[in-house]
Amino acid sequence: MSPDQSANHTDTNHRQFTPGNFAIDEYRPIRVAVIGAGISGIVAGVRFPQKVPNVELTIYEKDDGVGGTWYRNRYPGLACDIPAHCYQLTFEEKKDWSGLYAPGTEIREYLQGIVDKHKLMRFIKLRHEVVGAQYNEDTGKWHVRVRHIDPDTGVRSELEDVVDILVPAVGVLSRWDWPDIDGLRDFQGELHHTAGFDPKEKTWQEVADDWKDKKVAVIGVGSSAIQLVPAIQPKVQKLYNYVRGKTWLAVPFASNTFATLLDRGPDGAEDYRFSAKEIERFKTDEDFYRRFRTVMENDMNSMHAATLRGSNLQEQATQLFEANMRRKLVKKPWIAESLMPTFPVACRRLTPGPGYLEALVEDNVEFVQTPIKRVTKTGIETIDGQHHELDIIFCATGYDTSFQLPFEIVGRKGVHLNDKWQPHPTTYLTMCVDEFPNMFMVLGPNSGIGSGSMLIMIEYEVMYAVQATLKMQRERLKSIEVKREALLDFDAYLESYFPKTVYSEKCRSWYKMGAEDGRVVGLWPGSALAAVKAITYPRWEDFNYETSDPTSNRFYWLGDGQTYSEKTMTGDRAWYLREEFLDIPPVPTGYRTM
Ligand SMILES: Cc1cc2nc3c(=O)[nH]c(=O)nc-3n(C[C@H](O)[C@H](O)[C@H](O)COP(=O)(O)OP(=O)(O)OC[C@H]3O[C@@H](n4cnc5c(N)ncnc54)[C@H](O)[C@@H]3O)c2cc1C
Numbered sequence: 067m068s069p070d071q072s073a074n075h076t077d078t079n080h081r082q083f084t085p086g087n088f089a090i091d092e093y094r095p096i097r098v099a100v101i102g103a104g105i106s107g108i109v110a111g112v113r114f115p116q117k118v119p120n121v122e123l124t125i126y127e128k129d130d131g132v133g134g135t136w137y138r139n140r141y142p143g144l145a146c147d148i149p150a151h152c153y154q155l156t157f158e159e160k161k162d163w164s165g166l167y168a169p170g171t172e173i174r175e176y177l178q179g180i181v182d183k184h185k186l187m188r189f190i191k192l193r194h195e196v197v198g199a200q201y202n203e204d205t206g207k208w209h210v211r212v213r214h215i216d217p218d219t220g221v222r223s224e225l226e227d228v229v230d231i232l233v234p235a236v237g238v239l240s241r242w243d244w245p246d247i248d249g250l251r252d253f254q255g256e257l258h259h260t261a262g263f264d265p266k267e268k269t270w271q272e273v274a275d276d277w278k279d280k281k282v283a284v285i286g287v288g289s290s291a292i293q294l295v296p297a298i299q300p301k302v303q304k305l306y307n308y309v310r311g312k313t314w315l316a317v318p319f320a321s322n323t324f325a326t327l328l329d330r331g332p333d334g335a336e337d338y339r340f341s342a343k344e345i346e347r348f349k350t351d352e353d354f355y356r357r358f359r360t361v362m363e364n365d366m367n368s369m370h371a372a373t374l375r376g377s378n379l380q381e382q383a384t385q386l387f388e389a390n391m392r393r394k395l396v397k398k399p400w401i402a403e404s405l406m407p408t409f410p411v412a413c414r415r416l417t418p419g420p421g422y423l424e425a426l427v428e429d430n431v432e433f434v435q436t437p438i439k440r441v442t443k444t445g446i447e448t449i450d451g452q453h454h455e456l457d458i459i460f461c462a463t464g465y466d467t468s469f470q471l472p473f474e475i476v477g478r479k480g481v482h483l484n485d486k487w488q489p490h491p492t493t494y495l496t497m498c499v500d501e502f503p504n505m506f507m508v509l510g511p512n513s514g515i516g517s518g519s520m521l522i523m524i525e526y527e528v529m530y531a532v533q534a535t536l537k538m539q540r541e542r543l544k545s546i547e548v549k550r551e552a553l554l555d556f557d558a559y560l561e562s563y564f565p566k567t568v569y570s571e572k573c574r575s576w577y578k579m580g581a582e583d584g585r586v587v588g589l590w591p592g593s594a595l596a597a598v599k600a601i602t603y604p605r606w607e608d609f610n611y612e613t614s615d616p617t618s619n620r621f622y623w624l625g626d627g628q629t630y631s632e633k634t635m636t637g638d639r640a641w642y643l644r645e646e647f648l649d650i651p652p653v654p655t656g657y658r659t660m
């Protein structure tokens with residue numbers, strides 16, 4: 067309610083109240099614009115039409131396909147690094163993942179399958195880049211500017227969409243740029259960033275089959291490099307991995323659980339592919355599939371304690387990973403010495419990196435820790451004067467995770483989100499920002515999961531936005547805006563939470579916008595399970611509301627006291643007996659009646 071309205075809010079006003087001439091459920095059309103058709107946009111595409119009556123949804127995607135991360139990334143070795151059964155949506159199960167760490171192509175196909183099944187192309191506009199969004203305080207609407215490039219003619223056009231709700235779902239790990247290395251652009255061989263590598267019509271394997279005589283450099287030791295190196299090592303003549311920092315390599319997650327669940331023998335824990343027989347069992351034995359999925363998910367959600375400083379699990383993980391790294395690097399023990407960090411396990415994002423350490427000890431691989439001085443026309447020179455001739459350079463050098471968006475989102479009073487987010491982004495429960503009403507982000511700042519899958523977070527954040535949209539529509543609201551003090555309280559929670567964790571130790575990480583120290587902007591302050599609990603039910607008291615109604619009475623939205631189906635004698639007037647509304651309580655067992 068606006069301050070003006072509450073000033074008029076007198077007893078007289080209450081008594082003179084004239085109910086509106088509309089049914090309580092005569093829902094007005096509500097327009098929603100989602101920015102991005104990655105997993106977040108896809109989930110929004112399923113849930114908004116399912117849950118919100120009379121919704122007019124548009125999902126703008128700048129790329130020419132859906133899937134976001136999994137559409138854009140095509141580098142050799144791309145795969146998920148948590149078990150595939152945990153990297154799928156709760157409502158869309160896939161039973162024929164080819165392995166524990168599903169390749170990127172399979173994830174891309176899985177997402178495309180969801181888009182096809184739910185007919186989401188009705189809502190998705192490809193090659194439509196949002197270039198600006200401005201809130202109009204008079205109308206409570208967002209004006210979204212969108213640039214479209216016609217794929218056939220190349221002609222650019224710009225359109226404006228006016229919507230009630232804005233859902234930025236632009237991804238955290240989607241803005242990449244070339245690293246700041248002297249001479250990089252002078253290189254005359256092939257130059258790729260992992261996120262920009264494009265095998266065109268071929269698979270990466272087919273492209274890499276032509277690299278037998280090539281000398282290739284991979285710069286970096288993050289998750290991308292750790293997948294890329296083992297994928298191409300057997301296919302190239304010589305591989306140099308330029309590693310500036312240090313990192314822990316995890317042991318493959320839950321591999322013993324995985325082997326036990328599959329009834330494999332003691333040697334079965336290191337083969338991450340599923341056999342045809344195992345896949346057939348997933349498909350035909352529902353109990354087996356459900357047990358597998360639940361136990362793996364349960365195990366994944368049991369790792370949170372390792373992220374707390376000085377915890378037993380942190381200690382155990384350190385010992386386990388150190389032993390594993392030394393064992394796998396026994397042929398080149400100096401690599402273990404120089405790669406193993408002094409910062410704690412999980413300070414940077416952990417990855418199991420199957421095959422990475424094994425690849426480093428191969429004869430055609432050179433692990434280079436001397437800092438790069440410059441890139442030349444023909445190779446890379448390190449500060450000790452060594453120069454390696456190269457045919458191909460891969461920059462596996464990561465992303466801009468500062469949350470400074472490459473387009474303007476302008477809220478009340480002309481406030482720019484990028485300005486508001488200096489020196490770092492602040493949010494209410496990762497999804498809302500004061501002065502930016504009717505805007506609900508998915509995977510915004512601090513919504514990453516340090517130990518677990520992002521997908522559960524995405525699903526619950528989308529449902530939060532759906533709940534807010536429903537409230538707005540039901541109660542005929544003009545705006546919903548988080549209170550500044552609520553945002554500041556969440557911020558204070560976050561600031562006091564992270565010092566207890568390993569994330570606040572000194573290590574360079576995208577969690578901290580690529581810095582060694584400072585604010586953690588990438589992660590939720592707590593476990594994945596706690597995050598889900600925190601955002602399941604919105605705290606509506608943390609928001610301010612405005613209506614456009616002709617009265618200040620908060621119950622104007624009750625209308626004329628009828629539902630639409632009664633008023634028009636159409637539709638279902640026994641809807642609460644439908645299966646979806648029934649909640650039959652289980653009958654208590656084990657009690658004796660007196
Ligand atoms: C290589 C890689 C591997 C990963 N592996 C895992 C994993 O194993 N497990 C895990 O939990 N997480 C993983 N992640 C994190 C992953 O990004 C998330 O799990 C998830 O895919 C994020 O989905 P999203 O839709 O929120 O964002 P994205 O997938 O980044 O999608 C955002 C979309 O928004 C579009 N967009 C951006 N700006 C605009 C604009 N202005 N106008 C229109 N469209 C726009 C982009 O083109 C993109 O399609 C990985 C990330 C990367 C980069």
Ligand SMILES: NC(=O)c1ccc[n+]([C@@H]2O[C@H](COP(=O)([O-])OP(=O)(O)OC[C@H]3O[C@@H](n4cnc5c(N)ncnc54)[C@H](OP(=O)(O)O)[C@@H]3O)[C@@H](O)[C@H]2O)c1
Nearest residue numbers: 145146147245286287288289290310311415462463464574
């Ligand atoms: N499913 C998966 O397995 C998977 C795969 C890829 C990505 N991801 C996700 O995406 C995130 C980002 O991964 P990423 O590997 O792309 O990026 P990253 O983790 O940020 O790693 C970038 C690497 O490049 C190095 N680097 C950056 N600039 C450099 C420069 N100028 N000179 C030399 N080295 C430089 C960094 O060095 P320092 O070591 O010194 O920092 C780091 O090793 C991951 O943490 C993960 O969340 C997941």
